[in-house]
Amino acid sequence: MRALQYLEIGQPPRVVEIDTPEPGPGQIRLKVTAAGVCHSDEFVMSLPEEAYTFGIPLTLGHEGAGTVDAVGEGVENLDLGTSVAVYGPWGCGRCHACARGAENSCPYAVELGIAPPGLGAPGAMAEYLIVDDVRHLVPLGDLDPVRNVSLTDAGLTPYHAIRTSMPKLVAGSTAVVIGTGGLGHVAIQMLRALTGAQVIALDVNEEKLALAKEVGAHEAILSDEAAAEAVRGLTGGLGATAVFDFVGAPPTVAIAAASVAIEGDVQLVGIGGGTAAVGFGVTPYDASFRAPYWGTRSELIEVFDMARRDQVHVEIETYSLDEAPKAYERLHAGQVRGRAVVLPNG
Template sequence: MKAGRIHAYHEPIHIDDINEPRIEKDTDVIVKIGGAGVCRTDLHIIEGIWKDALGNPPLPYTIGHENAGWIEAVGSGITHLKKGDPVILHPLMSCGLCPACRAGRDMYCTQGHFPGLDGTDGGYAEYLKTSVRSVIPLAPGTDPVPLAPFADAGITAYHAVKKLVPLTAPGTTVAVIGIGGLGHFAVQILRALTPATVIAIDTQSQRLDFATEIGAHHAVLAGSDGGVGGVKRIAPNGVDIVIDFVGEHQTPAAGVNMLAKGGTYSVVGYGGEVQVPTLEFVNREINIVGNLVGTYNELAELMELNRQGKVVISAQQFPLADAPQVMEMLDRGEIKGRAILIP
């Protein structure tokens, strides 16, 4: 089968011919990939940013951690899935036995595997082997292809917003920095789950137009100050919550500066640094929160919001053979919403 694989850091991936995966355990599931989302984390993998954090996985391996498709084969212990069922996959193959898994916080699993990141083969391929614990069945007849980015971009945004729901009330203001693959989900999720006023911030005016189309109340073009001035014109005392889907360059400083007293800066994007004097924490009583990918249950909840039409995706589809070029497009900021590879 064809697969997009990383052979060396700082080099484009290769489209290789490799063997199809095979059932080895009674809990294994093989999925025929319908669509694989292209994530900025995939770029960071190639740049080696994740190498040490993931234990320096041996190369080559197949990347791609946002996957949806149809059941192809299942292990002998699985009775509720059959060939042809449409599914979306939670990106982590969790063990189910550690304290985190038993508490339902499967993204903290201490014995899990992360296809496409940690050396386990991912979904830039025709077929993917995963665990039954990762499989979320979709309604019969559902086309899984356009849904693939919900598997990471979607649930990461959902997880970040859901944690903040108790902090919102009528009159609450939330600034969303970065209206890309994750940010466009967050705008819709905020509108679906909270009564907050949503302010979208981006460096590109077309993305801001998109944000207002999908529900943002206000749009601010980030200039030399990262959008702080524009936000303060809308919320003179600052916003209650900032969700930063960029997390590098000037956005951490801008995000903290646009907060009201008692506000929360929620970090989703990464690559930069948050540098805040301790007096700021005390005098303004601000909070800084980090976010991982969401849980299995959160992905199931998000798919229900999608079924209800409350959270939809904007995505461009490309053939798997174009994966190296699509990743370059993403790096140049030329993808609106999300990109999906079709084997």
């Protein structure tokens, strides 16, 4: 089969021919319908050799959807041809976190060598994908896998972050979304559907701000040195009830910390390397700072339910497997509108 693999530290990924995998006991093989392109992949491929821990070669793609193509011994009640999405943050399946569906919080996955597809295990940027357990599959039913595959991360991650701040996002509150790309433009829709908050979007150019307004932001302002002051101006000087930073770079983290209100939340979702200084006299009283990671299996089901009710959608650009390296180039250049999706089987 053909797959997009990261083969050499510091070099772009390439499409290569590799053996088609066979499912072992308890495993499922998917014929991949769609795979999402994510900034996390870029982060992984930007790491220097001494910090890289994901294995070489690495088949990319941690957002995956496909049809059940073959099953290993012991897999029951799963029909061939069923359209499914892959829940990505795999855990041990036995601990308290995994028992409640929060495999994103499994404390044993790393020591057991369990890695998500595309982030250590072979990913979905291939014609076929092996999934380790049926519990990591979510039936899509009548949902279009191409249009909805990115919800497995670009929907699940913001939903997980928003849910923890929802008790504060009542009528009259304000939510700030920093970065309106793959995750941010989905977060705006979720905030509008689930909360009573005024939504203020921040990004670096007018094209991205236009997308933010298109998907529901009440206000859209440039993410620059004046952004925090602008947020406070729009909130009567109080600041934002919750700030969701989907970039996570030092300048955006600084904006987030300067924009949050007393008793507010800062959710540092992006992995751009920024950190925030916190403490008495440094941050507003009773402000909370979190670094959320992906989400739970039940939350993914809820995200797909939102999609079925037309409460959220993902703006996508589609690419063939041969065009996948170009998709990463466009992502790096900030040229992707919403999310790029690769179609490994056409």
